[in-house]
Amino acid sequence: MSHTVGIRRTQKLKTRQALLGAALQLLEHQSLSSLGLREVTRAVGVAPTAFYRHFEDTAALGVALVEEALGSLHGMIGEILAATGDSEVRLDRSVDLIIHHVREQPAHFRFIAREQHGGVGPVREAIAAQLLSFAEEVAATLAEDPDSRGWSDEDLLMLGGLYVDHMVLTASAMLEAGPAGEHRVAEVARRRLRLVTLGRLHWLDGTNPADAPGVPCTSDDD
Amino acid sequence: MSHTVGIRRTQKLKTRQALLGAALQLLEHQSLSSLGLREVTRAVGVAPTAFYRHFEDTAALGVALVEEALGSLHGMIGEILAATGDSEVRLDRSVDLIIHHVREQPAHFRFIAREQHGGVGPVREAIAAQLLSFAEEVAATLAEDPDSRGWSDEDLLMLGGLYVDHMVLTASAMLEAGPAGEHRVAEVARRRLRLVTLGRLHWLDGTNPADAPGVPCTSDDD
DNA sequence: CAATTGAGAGTACGAATGTTCACTGACTTG
DNA sequence: CAAGTCAGTGAACATTCGTACTCTCAATTG
Secondary structure, eight states: OOSSOOHHHHHHHHHHHHHHHHHHHHTTSSOGGGOOHHHHHHHHTOOGGGGGGTOSSHHHHHHHHHHHHHHHHHHHHHHHHHOOSOHHHHHHHHHHHHHHHHHHOHHHHHHHHHHHTSSOHHHHHHHHHHHHHHHHHHHHHHHTSGGGTTOOHHHHHHHHHHHHHHHHHHHHHHHHHHHHHHHHHHHHHHHHHHHHHHHHHTTTTTSOTTTSOOOSSOOOOO | OOSSOOHHHHHHHHHHHHHHHHHHHHTTSSOGGGOOHHHHHHHHTOOGGGGGGTOSSHHHHHHHHHHHHHHHHHHHHHHHHHOOSOHHHHHHHHHHHHHHHHHHOHHHHHHHHHHHSSSOHHHHHHHHHHHHHHHHHHHHHHHTSGGGTTOOHHHHHHHHHHHHHHHHHHHHHHHHHHHHHHHHHHHHHHHHHHHHHHHHHTTTTTSOSSSOOSOOOOOOOO
């Protein structure tokens, strides 16, 4: 029997993680489709051939990076969705959380934004799949909100996708703007969210209130 | 004086255009940062060194492609903005125009979507500048709309940017979905536009029409 | 018409790429 | 403890790359 569990496996995971980390760093200034296998191994300090022990392709490495990056994003979305209170407050909190996570994991956001429409098919698909599941998660949470009474599943998913796309766009804009422009980007993001929220509140205005119990006259406080 | 005008210049422009076209085609399956100089010249059937007669870099070629691609986009935006009639009708027409242009110039849209957040700085900046000017153009047109009475310039630009971003996102989604999914993507795009339009109509609901329009002052983040 | 220009061809170079193969040696297992 | 597994090594491979040269010769110019 083995008492010591995986000294070997541990070391392997360590180098694998090192490869992922080095790649993420190198991808700050280029896209995945131009990332060289040797480039990554050189940064880690490992022989080029060792790469194959972990990934078949740089594309496969990219897919692994998607998992990693959107894993951390998943946590953030959970935080946003868990927020309570006035919609304006939740809106501010959402943007603040995006700011915070972009500062903490800039490379992850940059990678997602860059490769979402990038040149490597499998990576694009992986990102699309993950973002879709995020949108579904958001939609499911929205469905529980009283403001979403009478909404069809399709519309909820549409709105969830809108929020997710907006999040990625905002994060990318912040990275591009740098610390100096963060404030401005955040302000615009807030306004956009506000606009979408307004549209959301009036989505069912034209529909039959007997059919779908919407909000014909839940007056907004002023 | 020269009677014949630029047989030589004409030929040069022709090869330049051939280089741009070949590059655009090659960029269908990769990003600009991995596009090789030789790759482009080989596709055109010209010596690698001839490339330098037209562009200093592949990055410079990318910037030239931005001009070309967003030139055609500019025409489309003009068409969209020139549309008249009910907002629902204009909305449908906008999406139809996007569909039409994506079908006609898929490579241009793909290039813009891909390199907007891509690995080549100068190209990113060129795209950002052009898209900003589009947003300003949209904002200027929105300003003339009766529905936009009382809107601040900042809010108008925010909305214009939202429309532009949405357009790029929609075009990219259509390319990804292919002809089969075009319909579905168009439907979602319409709903999103409808939501934004609703938000737009209620943007000033809470503000005092006699007082200064706009958004109440916001809290600053840390 | 003679002189000049300049787009493109051709060759050559060093550097870097992905991938193969046989190998070592520390860890794991029976 | 002996046998086997396997992460990582190092050399070698055929390509591809960007770029620096010289050269050609048709279009332009004065």
